Amino acid sequence: MKGKDFLALNVGFNLLGGIIAGLLVGYAFDKWLMESLFGLKTFPFGMLFFFFVGIISGFRNAYRDLKRIE
Known part of the structure; x- marks a missing residue:
């Protein structure tokens, strides 16, 4: 695999x-x-809260990597 x-x-x-x-x-x-x-x-409340925190952090890290690809 290549870098990108x-x-x-x-x-x-x-x-x-x-x-x-x-x-x-x-x-x-x-x-x-x-x-x-x-x-x-x-x-259900703790799991849902941290589920949404996980989604936000995942998208944040993915956005950083996508900016690095360009």
């Missing part, structure tokens, strides 16, 4: 990695809150 092809492939990995990392962090956060703070049930 690798950067273009990296854009997709940034998007997917941000989404997966956000989901995993959100799930772990909800699980931690439920176990440590008197059984506080926040299951």
Whole structure:
């Protein structure tokens, strides 16, 4: 693969990695809150919050890589 092809492939990995990392962090956060703070049930909210944070960070990193391709 050439340099620009690798950067273009990296854009997709940034998007997917941000989404997966956000989901995993959100799930772990909800699980931690439920176990440590008197059984506080926040299951969908922490996961959704970090899911959107992961999407934003993935797009931000992808945008940086796309600017580098040009």
